[in-house]
Amino acid sequence: xxxxxxxxxxxxxxxxxxxxxxxxxxxxxxxxxxxxxxxxxxxxxxxxxxxxxxxxxxxxxxxxxxxxxxxxxxxxxxxxx
Numbered sequence: 001x002x003x004x005x006x007x008x009x010x011x012x013x014x015x016x017x018x019x020x021x022x023x024x025x026x027x028x029x030x031x032x033x034x035x036x037x038x039x040x041x042x043x044x045x046x047x048x049x050x051x052x053x054x055x056x057x058x059x060x061x062x063x064x065x066x067x068x069x070x071x072x073x074x075x076x077x078x079x080x081x
Contacts, residue, residue, distance in 0.1 A: 005017070005018065005020065006018075006035050014030075060074075060076075063075070063076065064076070
C-alpha cells in the first residue's frame, strides 16, 4: 500500500502537513518530487481562471460536439451555417 503525503523540508527534517499513522522504528521508502505551488487565487473567478484551459477547436465545436467526440453525423451542414 502506498500513501502520498505532502511534507515541508526545514533544511534537515521532512515534516508532514498532516499526522501520519506509521509504525515507529520501521523503514519506509520515500520518493521525493516537488509539489505544485499552492494556489494563490484571490477569489472564485481567479481559481476558475487558473483551472480552465483553452484548446484549439473548430468554430462549431459547441453545436457539433457529438460529431467531434463520438463521430456521429453533423446535425447541420456547413453550407447552412
